[in-house]
Amino acid sequence: MNKQPIREIEALLSNVSGIDDPLFIKFRNDERKGVRTLLRRFEKKVEQETLLHEQFNEMLRYEKALYQEGYRYLAGVDEVGRGPLAGPVVAAAVILPQDFYLPGLTDSKKLSAQKRADFNVYIRKNAISYGIGIIDSRTIDKVNIYEATKLAMIQAIEQLAVKPEYLLIDAMKLDVKIPQESIIKGDATSISIAASSVLAKETRDTYMKELGLKYPAYGFDKNMGYGTKEHVEAIKHEGIMNEHRHSFSPIKEIVS
Structure with missing residues (x-):
C-alpha cells in the first residue's frame, strides 16, 4: 500500500491540534526518517506553544483577580528611557480587553526587535485604548528623571479614550485619583504592563532612530x-x- 507523500503529511500536520490528535497518532506508525523528523518538529512546536500559553496565563493573575472584584477597565502603565544620556522618557498606558491573547508577550527588553514590532502593531490594533506620554530632556533636567517618569505616566493615562478603573504600574506610585498597584518587575509579571512596555519602547526607539x-x-x-x-x-x-x-x-x- 502506497504511503502518503511526506509533503502531504507536513501540510496535514499544520491542521493537527495536538499530539493526541488521531491524525498525529496515525503518523507515528510511519517509520520513514522524514516523517519522524516532521513529528519531532511538531512536538517541539506544541511544547513551545504550551509553555507560552502557561506563561501568558501566569501573567494574567493580577488582571484576573481584579476582574473578579468587578473591575472592567484595567490600565497597565510602564516607561522606557530613564537611563539614557539623550532623548525623552516615554510612558504608555494600555487597557486590554478581557479576552486579549498574545502568547509570548512579556517585558519588551526580552523580545527580539521583530517580535516587539509585530506585538506593537497587534496591541495597538486590539487594545480597548492606549495612551503615550513623552517628557523631553529639558523637563527631565528641570524636575529630575524620577519626577519626569511620573509626568510621562500621568500624561499617558490622561490620553486614554476610556477612563481606567484601576492602574497596574511598573514599580511606581502615582498621585492620581485612581486605585492602583505598584508591581516590581511588572513588565514581566503582568500582561497589561508588558503591553504598555512594548508600546513605550517602540515609540521611544522610533523617536531615537529618527x-x-x-x-x-x-x-x-x-x-x-x-x-x-x-x-x-x-x-x-x-x-x-x-x-x-x-x-x-x-x-x-x-x-x-
Missing part, C-alpha cells in the same frame, strides 16, 4: 541615547545638543 537620521554622528539609531563609549566620544567631539540631558553624568561635568 533623531539618529538628523544627527548621525551620535549613533542614536543604535545606542538609543544610552551612554555607550561611541556616544560619549561623539559628545566630546561634536558637542552637547538640546536632546542631551544636561543633569546626567558625564554631560553635567562638561557643561558645568
Whole structure:
C-alpha cells in the first residue's frame, strides 16, 4: 500500500491540534526518517506553544483577580528611557480587553526587535485604548528623571479614550485619583504592563532612530541615547545638543 507523500503529511500536520490528535497518532506508525523528523518538529512546536500559553496565563493573575472584584477597565502603565544620556522618557498606558491573547508577550527588553514590532502593531490594533506620554530632556533636567517618569505616566493615562478603573504600574506610585498597584518587575509579571512596555519602547526607539537620521554622528539609531563609549566620544567631539540631558553624568561635568 502506497504511503502518503511526506509533503502531504507536513501540510496535514499544520491542521493537527495536538499530539493526541488521531491524525498525529496515525503518523507515528510511519517509520520513514522524514516523517519522524516532521513529528519531532511538531512536538517541539506544541511544547513551545504550551509553555507560552502557561506563561501568558501566569501573567494574567493580577488582571484576573481584579476582574473578579468587578473591575472592567484595567490600565497597565510602564516607561522606557530613564537611563539614557539623550532623548525623552516615554510612558504608555494600555487597557486590554478581557479576552486579549498574545502568547509570548512579556517585558519588551526580552523580545527580539521583530517580535516587539509585530506585538506593537497587534496591541495597538486590539487594545480597548492606549495612551503615550513623552517628557523631553529639558523637563527631565528641570524636575529630575524620577519626577519626569511620573509626568510621562500621568500624561499617558490622561490620553486614554476610556477612563481606567484601576492602574497596574511598573514599580511606581502615582498621585492620581485612581486605585492602583505598584508591581516590581511588572513588565514581566503582568500582561497589561508588558503591553504598555512594548508600546513605550517602540515609540521611544522610533523617536531615537529618527533623531539618529538628523544627527548621525551620535549613533542614536543604535545606542538609543544610552551612554555607550561611541556616544560619549561623539559628545566630546561634536558637542552637547538640546536632546542631551544636561543633569546626567558625564554631560553635567562638561557643561558645568
